[in-house]
Amino acid sequence: MRNRTLGLGIIATIVIILNVGCEDKKAVSFVDDNWSDANLVRGGLLYDKWWKINSVAEPTSNFDPIWSSQTTNSRSGSATWRCKECHGWDYIGKNGRYSSGSHYTGFEGVWEARLKDKADVFDAIKDDGGNHDLSAELSDNDVLDLTKFILDGLVDITLYVDANGVALGDTTNGKSLYESACASCHGSDGNSLDFKSDDGIQGVGWAANDNPQEILHKIRWGHPGSDPEMPSMVEKGKSDQDCADILAYSQKLPQ
Numbered sequence: 001m002r003n004r005t006l007g008l009g010i011i012a013t014i015v016i017i018l019n020v021g022c023e024d025k026k027a028v029s030f031v032d033d034n035w036s037d038a039n040l041v042r043g044g045l046l047y048d049k050w051w052k053i054n055s056v057a058e059p060t061s062n063f064d065p066i067w068s069s070q071t072t073n074s075r076s077g078s079a080t081w082r083c084k085e086c087h088g089w090d091y092i093g094k095n096g097r098y099s100s101g102s103h104y105t106g107f108e109g110v111w112e113a114r115l116k117d118k119a120d121v122f123d124a125i126k127d128d129g130g131n132h133d134l135s136a137e138l139s140d141n142d143v144l145d146l147t148k149f150i151l152d153g154l155v156d157i158t159l160y161v162d163a164n165g166v167a168l169g170d171t172t173n174g175k176s177l178y179e180s181a182c183a184s185c186h187g188s189d190g191n192s193l194d195f196k197s198d199d200g201i202q203g204v205g206w207a208a209n210d211n212p213q214e215i216l217h218k219i220r221w222g223h224p225g226s227d228p229e230m231p232s233m234v235e236k237g238k239s240d241q242d243c244a245d246i247l248a249y250s251q252k253l254p255q
């Protein structure tokens with residue numbers, strides 16, 4: 001009897017020892033256990049502007065120490081916490097649209113991460129206690145949805161937008177999709193909603209030419225916090241090429 005108790009005690013001790021120092025194991029099991037519930041569309045929206053989606057307060061400080069490790073992008077406050085600000089709308093960071101100009105940070109994209117193990121991507125985003133620590137701002141479910149987006153939601157931008165920013169799509173298919181999926185809110189000419197307070201109207205035609213990489217992302221996933229809510233074309237079952245076709249037609253709208 002005494003031996004049996006001792007034996008159980010030893011086993012319990014071993015189990016405790018195995019659990020301590022196995023942070024990775026915990027992420028693996030959380031990610032594996034919940035992977036089928038990961039929400040791809042929500043991940044795409046979080047990547048754009050997470051605080052509009054998870055109802056956490058908009059940050060007022062900078063995302064340090066990472067942000068202050070660069071000096072080329074002079075933005076401050078909440079902008080420094082957006083995934084897209086460092087990793088790009090085209091997901092290739094310093095190798096893409098943000099390779100120069102005011103958004104340049106020199107940071108890598110997340111394109112290569114799509115091929116990594118999902119638990120490793122989860123840990124890289126959450127990075128509890130590290131430089132990329134988002135554990136106070138993002139719940140494990142938020143990080144899971146972002147992980148899903150990185151593994152399954154990225155596109156190779158070179159297939160859909162050329163080096164001059166021209167969308168590679170069929171404007172005939174784009175027009176019919178635009179008329180059925182976009183015109184009810186943005187108008188047939190794209191100018192029913194004015195996105196900026198500048199002179200004139202900055203509508204869909206302007207936006208699609210100004211930043212095609214961003215607008216392809218928004219056509220696919222929606223616009224976080226928009227009222228009425230802009231739908232995700234991926235959620236509506238449209239292919240990436242359909243989305244590029246909508247972008248190509250949008251670039252032809254009056255600006």
Ligand code: HEC
Pocket residue numbers: 046047050063066067080081082083084085086087107108109110112113116121124125131132134146150
């Ligand atoms: C202020 C800039 C910045 C922001 C904002 C940022 N990251 Fe990062 N991210 C980095 C840097 C720099 C690295 C490289 C590793 C490091 O320094 O921790 C990185 C690494 C990563 C990696 C690992 C990449 C790989 O190939 O292994 C992933 C995935 C990632 N970030 C996703 C995200 C997501 C999702 C968000 C938004 C919730 C985000 N990041 C916000 C700068 C940023």
Ligand code: HEC
Pocket residue numbers: 178181182183184185186193194195196203204207208214215218219223226227228229230231233246250
């Ligand atoms: C249910 C209404 C609705 C539908 C349908 C809709 N949108 Fe939107 N969209 C919005 C709202 C609201 C905003 C935010 C406007 C603002 O910020 O002033 C927005 C924002 C945008 C923006 C501006 C993004 C930015 O960076 O400011 C673009 C471009 C856009 N939509 C294009 C489209 C396209 C293309 C479609 C069709 C695939 C579409 N929208 C469908 C409501 C809609």
